Amino acid sequence: MPRRTPRNALDRVRTSHRLFGFLKTASVCVLTAALLSPLGQAPAAAAGAAAAPDYCGGRCSDILPPGENGNATLAQILLNQAFGTQPAHAEDQLGPYAGLATGYPALTDAKINTFFDDASFGVPADQVASTEKPAGRGDVTIVRDKKTGVPHITGTTRYGTEFGAGYAAGEDRLWLMDVFRHVGRGQLTSFAGGAAANQGLEQQFYRNAPYTEADLQAQIDNAVAKNGARGQQALADVKAYLDGINAYIDASDSGRYFPGEYDLTGHKDVITNAGTIEHFKVTDLVALASVIGSLFGSGGGGEVDNALSLMAAQAKYGVEEGTRVWEAFRERNDPEAVLTVHGGESFPYGAKPADARGAALPDAGSVVQEPLVHDRTGTGATASAKSMSATAGRTSLGSARRGMSNALVVSGKSTASGHPIAVFGPQTGYFAPQLLMLQEIQGPGISARGASFAGLSMYVELGRGQDYSWSATTSGQDIIDTYAVELCQDDYHYLYRGTCTAMEKIEQKNAWKPTTADGTAAGSYTMRAWRTKYGPVAYRATVGGTKVAYTTLRSSYLHEADSIIGFQMLNDPDYVKGPQDFQSAAQHINYTFNWFYADSQHTAYYNSGDNPVRADGVDAEFPVWARPAYEWRNWDPAGNTADYTPASAHPNSVDQDYYVSWNNKQAKDYTTASWGDGSVHRGNLLDDRVRRLVAAGGVTRAQLVQAMADAALADLRAEDVLPDLLKVIDSSAVSDPTAAAAVAKLKAWSSAGGRRTETSAGSKAYANADAVRILDGWWPLLVRAEFEPGLGSDLYTAITHNLPVDEAPSAGHGPTGSHAGSAFQYGWWSYVDKDIRAVLGENVRGGLGRTYCGGGSLTACRDTLIDTLKQAAGLTAAQVYPGDDQCSAGDQWCADSIVQRTLGGIKHGRIGWQNRPTFQQVVEYTSHR
Incomplete structure (x- = not known):
């Protein structure tokens, strides 16, 4: 969830502007064949169902550029690249999104939907563009509106509702979903070609989550087993969702209106239609979730980098003074930092221990990054290990993520209407097609509209219910620790609780064919990861002359599927009826996010994530020895479970005068893994503006949008x-x-x-x-x-x-x-x-x-x-x-x-710079159930 990620691998997807180089050109004969193929729209069917209860009173809006339609046939791709033409709804949200940068000074409440779209439930009869019964089912209807083409899915059964959600996901994001299920397995180059950006993308995620198929399945089994009836419902929802995706694959294959990238990558033959688009299975969704969680929801992991800079400070000034200098620049708990929970409440986490124990700092000049790529052919020699030091020229080892997302939430005490107002959303980056997709889902136990990551849209992940909205920003508290495992026998055995234990070797072999369009030669390589009980090996070094492997252990490792329960709750109108219910749902999300809530009466905030309880004296800033005395409290390596801090210890609040977040510090005494939480942070840009509005009172939706837009420039x-x-x-x-x-x-x-x-x-x-x-x-x-x-x-x-x-x-x-x-x-x-x-x-x-x-x-x-x-x-x-x-x-x-x-074949034009969320909501509820 809520893009970056920056010192380690989503707060940053650093792809090239043309991720798939093979899409640059195509021959005239292929163009001719494509134009003779159907352009692929499913036939219209009966009208949709009536809208669900909506308490927003027409004051809910949202926007998600470039557009809802992320699929294009081969003909549409080639026409786009040759003439710049766009498929319907491929970029119709890009212009309004861009226009706010110059239009916001004159904004009024009446003009908000000039730059946003109406996010009310349902579709007025005169705005219905199409209606379909996917796969001929009688228990679900997908209605799309004329303005944006967003799917409004209404089911009379739970299975039919989720089937429809899967079918709509296939219609709007099939190619992207296929790309990311391969990214999550480290198989992108075999699937999409050996372009350098493809290699970099799959290597980035494989290093963080080198899962086997058994690992992926076990995560589903564990998530279901520990969550009782909700776990069983989640599994049933996922299976129905997958049935919907696969029904769309079959229909688009037989009708030849599947995404044209399958033709361009050789998975389908443009003339004969030979070839296969593989059906999706449950483990694909876990692979997808591992990518999203790694990008947006896992803070920490920069301990080796921290150790190297501390050693440099101590070499310059001596141990005592050097440590003081390092701590000053680290700003763990800066008293001038802008805070989301700003009422003085203290939430201690990650503080410097009075008497640190177990630190395992490397010997100077000994750190070497663990090589991932082996046996390369076709594009160069095998990558060599990189030697790391604290001096100039080293590659950054850190893990801070690219910052994403912001939130501005004002209590009804300070608004003109007396109802809370929120302007919030995630910054997931700008891609074509977008990583997120919009939808409305209405069915038994589900009533929501908003954005979801493609391939994980069985529920709305950020959006609105009948009388409440919620959103998230990346929080970045430290749920990743680095352990120094002492080697024994050779470089691939280590001491685990006194026993010499073999590391587990995980490999993924990839090979790709030559592509004349981008000049990539045929080639192959193997990605190899070594896993220990303490997580994958990231670096090797010596500590006091002893050979060690530095491993990274995150609390969400092997638990990528757990958060599904929290999202299920957020979509359930019978569960979320107020701010406390919202906080309870967010507590079931194990990724590190700041969650915000607004209804007609209340606002709320909760910081989610499985924060491990560390052993006494362990300083989370630095690597520690992999010994029982320094492990997470009650840690069980079999399933990577441990004691986690209770919900009350997470920064949380209800009805504060206002909330702002732009990846800044959450609360007093709450230390995140990010450097830079000091006196000047981009969160100040929001805080200064919103504080002034609240002091003046009578805040309107337009004023809060203006505050966000002004800060964005x-x-x-x-x-x-x-x-x-x-x-x-x-x-x-x-x-x-x-x-x-x-x-x-x-x-x-x-x-x-x-x-x-x-x-x-x-x-x-x-x-x-x-x-x-x-x-x-x-x-x-x-x-x-x-x-x-x-x-x-x-x-x-x-x-x-x-x-x-x-x-x-x-x-x-x-x-x-x-x-x-x-x-x-x-x-x-x-x-x-x-x-x-x-x-x-x-x-x-x-x-x-x-x-x-x-x-x-x-x-x-x-x-x-x-x-x-x-x-x-x-x-x-x-x-x-x-x-x-x-x-x-x-x-x-x-x-x-x-x-x-x-990330596919369709390209869009540039827009002017704005520093704002990708998906964004503007909400003000007028009543409550």
């Missing part, structure tokens, strides 16, 4: 750090004309709000373009000049692997990658803010312990800032924005722009 550095930088510089002290001109431009931009906005709608040029360019070029220069002299190059570089210096929208070097939308989650803004304020003599709570800019001298710091500013001002636009496969060098707007990254 803000440059965090310009809004929250630049003013203090300009104080230090003091324009009256700047004699150099180049620097003076730069200061004037930055001041003007700052005074205008520091937003990255177009001069006018569609201009594709920024207002204050020079100031934006200067800050983009200046930030990395000033950070290095400010901190490297004091930290030294080794420690400075080590900390940049824990937390990247910058994540501007155009920064392809950042953890998110270029053209990805999400920005300003990871960077040194808090460090710069605290250091500059200290130089200015201002009060800094939770400071860095020493001043770095100019060695603490205001004059020397000013000189440093002016020198680097002058250097940045001299950079050309082409140097700051060097260009890529999407943009010419120097094209600033294009460098920032969002690209829908192709």
Whole structure:
């Protein structure tokens, strides 16, 4: 669930813009054959059923670009690539989504659905585009609306309802679902070809979850067994859902309207229709869930990276002082951090123990990443192991994920109507087709509308019920620990509770055929993972001269299917009747998310995830010895179960005055795995705006959307750090004309709000373009000049692997990658803010312990800032924005722009940058059951 992931493998799907290179070209004869094939729409049937009870009063809206239709026949793909034509509903939500960036200043409640879609239950009779009875069933109807083509599934039986959900999923996302069931098994290249992006994607997930088929089945069996009647119902729902998917596969195969990617990848013959689209089975959904959970719902795992930067700090300053410096930059519990639960409540988790025990820090220079790829043919030699150190040039070992999603929720005490208002949604990235799909499901025990991940849409995962809505953001608390297992006998045996035990070897062999379109030669390789009781091996090292393997153990490992119960509850109108029921449902979700709720009377929040109870004295920031004294409390390796912190210990709240979340710190004393939860965080952009609205009172839906949209265009550095930088510089002290001109431009931009906005709608040029360019070029220069002299190059570089210096929208070097939308989650803004304020003599709570800019001298710091500013001002636009496969060098707007990254054959145009959720709801319920 709720994209990234950034120092390790979803907070980041770093695919190329053309994931499948073979889709670039096609021959005229194939085009001709495709045009002779049916374009594939199922025949219309009887009208749909009446809408379910809806208490939103027309005030629920949502949006999910680019469009609901994620399937295209071969003819449609080739026409799209040749002429840019789009299949119906393939990108009809992209324009309104993009338009909010320029339209929000004049927004009113009446205009909200100019930029969002009506999310009311049902479809008015005059808006019905099609009605069908999938597979001729009499117990389910799928109605699609004219505007968006979203499926509205109404069943008279539970089986029929879920069958319809599966059938609609096949209609809208069959190819994508097939891609990701192969990704989850590490089989993408064998399925879709050996393009470099395909290899990278399957390797990323296989390293985190090298499951066997037996593992996948066991997860289903365990989830069902431990959840009684709800578990049995979930299994029945899944089987009905799969029957629906497979019925669509059979119908589209015989009717020849299946996705054209099957033709282009050789799974089907365009002339004879020979070939097979494999039916889906239960274990496919677990493989899919493992991908989503890895991307969006598993925080932690950066312990080796932390150890290397701590060692660098101790090498620079000595053990005692180096540890203090490291802790200052780590900001485990920064008193200036923006909080989601902001009433002063304390939820201790992950704190530094008073007397740490069991730490297993590696010997300097000994860490080597465990090789995953072996026996490569066709595209190069076998990959060699990478040696890691705390110095420049190493590959980041960390696990912080790309930040995703945001939420703004205001209590009815502060709204114009007296009812709560919420604007919230997940940031799952921008893809074509989108990873999420929209649907409405109405049937016995199910009543919901919203978004679900393709292939997991037996329930709505983020959306609304009859009289309540819910959403999530990635939370990132630490549920992954790194253990140092002592090797014995050889490199593939280890000590487990005193016994020399063989590691389990898991292999996945992949081979692919040559594709002339993208130049990928035929090839093959084997991915090999070594598993221990303490999880898969990630690195090898020595600790005090003893050879060890570092393994990663996460609480959701072997439990990818468990969360299905929580989603089942959220869809059940007989279960969720208020905020406490919502929290109870969220407690059944074992992935790490922040969950938000709103109905006509109440708001609520709950932080989910199986947080393991660690042994006394274990510091979760660093690797520990794999010994019974340091294991999770009551840990059972057979099923990877342990004691978990109780629900009351998770940050939670009901009816707080307002909630904001943008992957920031959840609550006082609650430590996440993410670096950067300090005084300046992108969560401040929301908190500042919503706090002002609440203080004024009378908040409307339009105002809350405006607050979100304004924050989505803000440059965090310009809004929250630049003013203090300009104080230090003091324009009256700047004699150099180049620097003076730069200061004037930055001041003007700052005074205008520091937003990255177009001069006018569609201009594709920024207002204050020079100031934006200067800050983009200046930030990395000033950070290095400010901190490297004091930290030294080794420690400075080590900390940049824990937390990247910058994540501007155009920064392809950042953890998110270029053209990805999400920005300003990871960077040194808090460090710069605290250091500059200290130089200015201002009060800094939770400071860095020493001043770095100019060695603490205001004059020397000013000189440093002016020198680097002058250097940045001299950079050309082409140097700051060097260009890529999407943009010419120097094209600033294009460098920032969002690209829908192709996961299939259909391509869409770029849109202007916005830092906002992918799927988003705007809700205000007027009544309650």
